[in-house]
Amino acid sequence: MISFKINGKTIETDADPDTLLLVYLREIAGLTGTKYGCGAAMCGACMVHLDGQPMFSCQLSISAVQGRNIKTIEGMSENGEHPLQKAWVEEQVPQCGYCQSGQIMRAAALLESNPSPTEEEIKSWMNTNLCRCSTYNRIVKAVQRASREMSS
Amino acid sequence: MSDTINISRRFFLKAGSAAAVVMATGGVRMLAYAKEDNTEVFAGWVEVTPDNKVHILFPSTEMGQGSNTALPQILADELNADWDQVEIKQLNKDDRRFGNPAFGNILYTAGSSGVYAYFTILREAGAHLRDMMRQRVADEWSVNFNSVIAENNYIKHSSSGRQMSFGKAISLPDFSTTALRSPVVLKEKSDYTLIGKSIPRRDIPDKATGRAMFAIDVRVPDMLYASVIRSPVEGETVESLNDEKARGARDVVDVITLPDGVAVIAKTMHASFVGRFSLEVTWTETSKYRKYSSESTIAEYRQIARSEEAGAEWRAVGDVKSALKNADATLDAMYTSDYAYHAQLEPMACVASVDDDGKGAEIWAGTQTQSWTTHTAKEVLGTTEDRIKLNMMQMGGGFGRRTELMQNYVRDVLLCSKAVKKPVKVVWLRPDDLKHGAFRPAAAQYMQAGFNSDNAMTAFYHRVATPSVIAYFNPIRWGQVKPNDVVSMRGAENKFYDFDNFTAEHVITERHARILPWRGIGAAYTSFAAEAFIDEVAAKSGVSPYDLRMKLLRNNPRGTHLLKKVSEMANKVPLKEGRGRGIAFAGYGDTQSAGIVEISVNESAGTIKVHHVWIAVDAGKIISPDNAHNQIEGGVLWGVSASLYERITITNGLVDQENYFNYPILRHDMAPKIEVYIAKNDFKPKQVGEAGNPMVAPAISNALFNITGRRIRHLPFTSDNVKKALS
Numbered sequence A: 001m002i003s004f005k006i007n008g009k010t011i012e013t014d015a016d017p018d019t020l021l022l023v024y025l026r027e028i029a030g031l032t033g034t035k036y037g038c039g040a041a042m043c044g045a046c047m048v049h050l051d052g053q054p055m056f057s058c059q060l061s062i063s064a065v066q067g068r069n070i071k072t073i074e075g076m077s078e079n080g081e082h083p084l085q086k087a088w089v090e091e092q093v094p095q096c097g098y099c100q101s102g103q104i105m106r107a108a109a110l111l112e113s114n115p116s117p118t119e120e121e122i123k124s125w126m127n128t129n130l131c132r133c134s135t136y137n138r139i140v141k142a143v144q145r146a147s148r149e150m151s152s
Numbered sequence B: 001m002s003d004t005i006n007i008s009r010r011f012f013l014k015a016g017s018a019a020a021v022v023m024a025t026g027g028v029r030m031l032a033y034a035k036e037d038n039t040e041v042f043a044g045w046v047e048v049t050p051d052n053k054v055h056i057l058f059p060s061t062e063m064g065q066g067s068n069t070a071l072p073q074i075l076a077d078e079l080n081a082d083w084d085q086v087e088i089k090q091l092n093k094d095d096r097r098f099g100n101p102a103f104g105n106i107l108y109t110a111g112s113s114g115v116y117a118y119f120t121i122l123r124e125a126g127a128h129l130r131d132m133m134r135q136r137v138a139d140e141w142s143v144n145f146n147s148v149i150a151e152n153n154y155i156k157h158s159s160s161g162r163q164m165s166f167g168k169a170i171s172l173p174d175f176s177t178t179a180l181r182s183p184v185v186l187k188e189k190s191d192y193t194l195i196g197k198s199i200p201r202r203d204i205p206d207k208a209t210g211r212a213m214f215a216i217d218v219r220v221p222d223m224l225y226a227s228v229i230r231s232p233v234e235g236e237t238v239e240s241l242n243d244e245k246a247r248g249a250r251d252v253v254d255v256i257t258l259p260d261g262v263a264v265i266a267k268t269m270h271a272s273f274v275g276r277f278s279l280e281v282t283w284t285e286t287s288k289y290r291k292y293s294s295e296s297t298i299a300e301y302r303q304i305a306r307s308e309e310a311g312a313e314w315r316a317v318g319d320v321k322s323a324l325k326n327a328d329a330t331l332d333a334m335y336t337s338d339y340a341y342h343a344q345l346e347p348m349a350c351v352a353s354v355d356d357d358g359k360g361a362e363i364w365a366g367t368q369t370q371s372w373t374t375h376t377a378k379e380v381l382g383t384t385e386d387r388i389k390l391n392m393m394q395m396g397g398g399f400g401r402r403t404e405l406m407q408n409y410v411r412d413v414l415l416c417s418k419a420v421k422k423p424v425k426v427v428w429l430r431p432d433d434l435k436h437g438a439f440r441p442a443a444a445q446y447m448q449a450g451f452n453s454d455n456a457m458t459a460f461y462h463r464v465a466t467p468s469v470i471a472y473f474n475p476i477r478w479g480q481v482k483p484n485d486v487v488s489m490r491g492a493e494n495k496f497y498d499f500d501n502f503t504a505e506h507v508i509t510e511r512h513a514r515i516l517p518w519r520g521i522g523a524a525y526t527s528f529a530a531e532a533f534i535d536e537v538a539a540k541s542g543v544s545p546y547d548l549r550m551k552l553l554r555n556n557p558r559g560t561h562l563l564k565k566v567s568e569m570a571n572k573v574p575l576k577e578g579r580g581r582g583i584a585f586a587g588y589g590d591t592q593s594a595g596i597v598e599i600s601v602n603e604s605a606g607t608i609k610v611h612h613v614w615i616a617v618d619a620g621k622i623i624s625p626d627n628a629h630n631q632i633e634g635g636v637l638w639g640v641s642a643s644l645y646e647r648i649t650i651t652n653g654l655v656d657q658e659n660y661f662n663y664p665i666l667r668h669d670m671a672p673k674i675e676v677y678i679a680k681n682d683f684k685p686k687q688v689g690e691a692g693n694p695m696v697a698p699a700i701s702n703a704l705f706n707i708t709g710r711r712i713r714h715l716p717f718t719s720d721n722v723k724k725a726l727s
């Protein structure tokens, strides 16, 4: 039995301990907001928070997260009320949308440690996350908007 | 009022509680009929229900381009619907009545065609239903048709102040037998309420919460997972298979052999991976594609481009051959480009549940075509269309990757599900997606120009040596269009310029790899060669690249406007020390784009950084300016990524790259600042989604010349290629 918390809820599972956290989240827990893009720590589509830190869920097995807290995009808010999610809508960021859960999770971790990042800080922090539709410039704007909202 | 359409035939069916207008594409046949029951089956383009909701059919598929909002927006405008009461329905069938007129009424989402191809049809459908409601309500109130208007989901009679909701209007007795007004009258452009407004995209909120569902996300009860190992080279099959370990692994259900691979089917995705990686497979290794490596392929294409081999004429003006013969001077150059991969962020994935008799299926897929996904299923199961139930999912990027006639990611999941009689999900791992991808073709382009004694250009000759993409990915279509391959050749027509003597031709070479449409199709490389070579011509003529283009655009006021505009925009920003700028004029289809890029180059490292891009686009009437802006930015950055990084190499038939670490694409920190100007006019809407990228590569190469005095004639401009060009 492996046990950990997802979005505040305790999970106990007898799934194969080598199962990737990403695969567990998507295919067993049904939390499909977290995406698979590369399986190689190259794209960030699978980004979750592990005890508050941004992590590639494609790089962790469930045995490695025993007793830890996982937060996914589904745990960000009930209905998209998180300032980043609102900013994503305000700035009309997504195109295909596939990368955007990961982008938002990555950005959320930034604003937690650095509530008013500069443009350069945003860009270099977000560099872990690919967007093939290239919504990069709008992502920067949305992070800035959320940052203003959160500090006011 | 303008824009009238003649309706040659009309049909009426029996009235029910709701009405719908259905129009066959082509604009000659019109049906107005009632929904006969309260099922969710969609009657037509648009339907009003008694609860005063408007349901609009979305005939394309959504891959990020935003037409899921833009197309319904067009119809809703003409209907004078209240946008908040509009619901959008995905077309989940190969129903050619709603097919894309730009592709012979195939259900096909490609070529940035949705808005321009469906524009008139959608407006007619909206106008017909609007005027039916006006007529029926006017009759009810015994007033004149012209005295009632439609506004925000209500029919209103202003002099009496009476109003009736659309929902009530269609519920009036015998509504659907109301005479259709002919010819249908479309709104004046000045009366548009939604067209031209940046209304928020409908799909975006769910893309900020993770709720948007892609094919890869689908889970259905009792579903199993298959992981497929595919033959490393096209055309090879399994020679020997040892699946003992896989069959013994926890949760593995079955191992089945596919036409070009082996699938491990398991109760969990994890087990399917464990099983798949334990397979010992040898392949026939007899494929002719083992002879081919990308380097030798490009060398061969170069030779062909420069040879006398006749090409299929793509566009010609005047007589280029005699103009070249009679020229006082000539200039020539060879441009080449590598294969490139789509790298869409959602890898190929599909879910299917095949019926027990093996002759029917429900399919969840993200593809750019209901028609060819249906075709694939019919062929694989040997069945008829009525047995196929499609669920067209949003796509995590399309870019041409999901357009084929025969979709092997759909095929495999059908074969697996049929074998185990359970629903199955197949997800391609990234290395599968890349190594078994189908690419933008490699190309060699031989450019020649002729000059008179004043060094003014008299001839422009563009020979493109590349395979036919259509012949490979859609043989049915090739039978109809041969030898004109718009996918391989787009952009080479160079129709925005006025040349005295011009020819573009396609020397159709042998295909050495799997190829597919790729964002910008041919223009992704033909515009590179044409627009970089124009700078070479300007240098030879002793005029500035800007002046030469202005001269070539002399009979094209919309193009002239863009070129002026983009240079004004760039001129406002002082050029930084150590940087250079390049200009290009390209576009896509009927859409024109002028661009300027500012770059710097690290000559010893061979690296280019793009700092700033200015782009001016004329795509006619814009439906949704904000989304158009986003698409153009995305297109520009696609072009930057393609120019700086993207290269697939093949060695003896095997693709060398496997993931984003050796197929890098643009990341956040390298995304330049972009300033976009979109011309405001009322011309017919044209392509937007691919208008941004074609001008980028030539503008960068022209900028590199302006800094270093050296031309780079091979795409991409990776450090090895830049160093070679500078040495």
Ligand code: FES
Pocket (backbone or CB within 6 Å): A035, A036, A037, A038, A039, A040, A041, A042, A043, A044, A045, A046, A047, A056, A057, A058, A059
């Ligand atoms: S899927 Fe984890 S980084 Fe790409």
Ligand code: FES
Pocket (backbone or CB within 6 Å): A094, A095, A096, A097, A098, A099, A100, A130, A131, A132, A133, A134, A135, B064, B345, B396, B397
């Ligand atoms: S929105 Fe498509 S990958 Fe980012």
